[in-house]
Amino acid sequence: MEEILIIDNPDKDQKAVFDELKREGYAVRLAAVKAEELKGLDPSSFELAIITLHPDIPSAWDPYMAFKRFFPDCPVFIYLDSHPLENLKSAIKKYINLCGVLPQKRFNKASTPAAGGENCLAVS
Numbered sequence: 001m002e003e004i005l006i007i008d009n010p011d012k013d014q015k016a017v018f019d020e021l022k023r024e025g026y027a028v029r030l031a032a033v034k035a036e037e038l039k040g041l042d043p044s045s046f047e048l049a050i051i052t053l054h055p056d057i058p059s060a061w062d063p064y065m066a067f068k069r070f071f072p073d074c075p076v077f078i079y080l081d082s083h084p085l086e087n088l089k090s091a092i093k094k095y096i097n098l099c100g101v102l103p104q105k106r107f108n109k110a111s112t113p114a115a116g117g118e119n120c121l122a123v124s
Contacts, residue, residue: 003028003029003045003046003047004021004026004027004028004029004046004047004049004092005028005029005031005045005046005048005049006018006021006029006030006031006049006050006052007031007038007049007050007051007052007063007067008031008051015030016081017050017052017085018030020085021089021092024089026092029045029046038063038066038067038070038071039070041070041071043071043074046074047075048074048075048076048077048092048095049067049071049074049076049077050076050077050078050088051063051064051067051076051077051078051079052079052080052081053078053079053080055080055082064078077091077092077095
């Protein structure tokens with residue numbers, strides 16, 4: 001299984017999602033990056049992205065929009081930091097069961113924005 005990329009707001013000091021998924025045995029990588037830095041990520045190193053949404057931050061959706069601009073085909077889970085991690089873990093297990101494993105399809109960086117919320121699952 002390839003890594004799960006967790007994108008969190010750099011203004012928040014939160015590693016709860018990373019720590020919990022690592023304890024569950026997932027290969028995870030935390031990227032607390034600003035939206036403009038997403039284009040530097042290597043798309044061959046992860047198969048699924050989880051973007052932690054912090055509703056108390058006005059620009060909360062910026063990392064998601066930037067991520068989909070550079071990786072329009074990558075599946076994304078949106079995790080609200082105010083909800084139980086059990087919901088996220090359950091969604092990941094359902095996703096893996098549905099696909100057999102994390103998807104093996106590679107995706108490429110794109111130079112054009114993705115349309116809307118394709119390949120996105122909100123977890124609450």
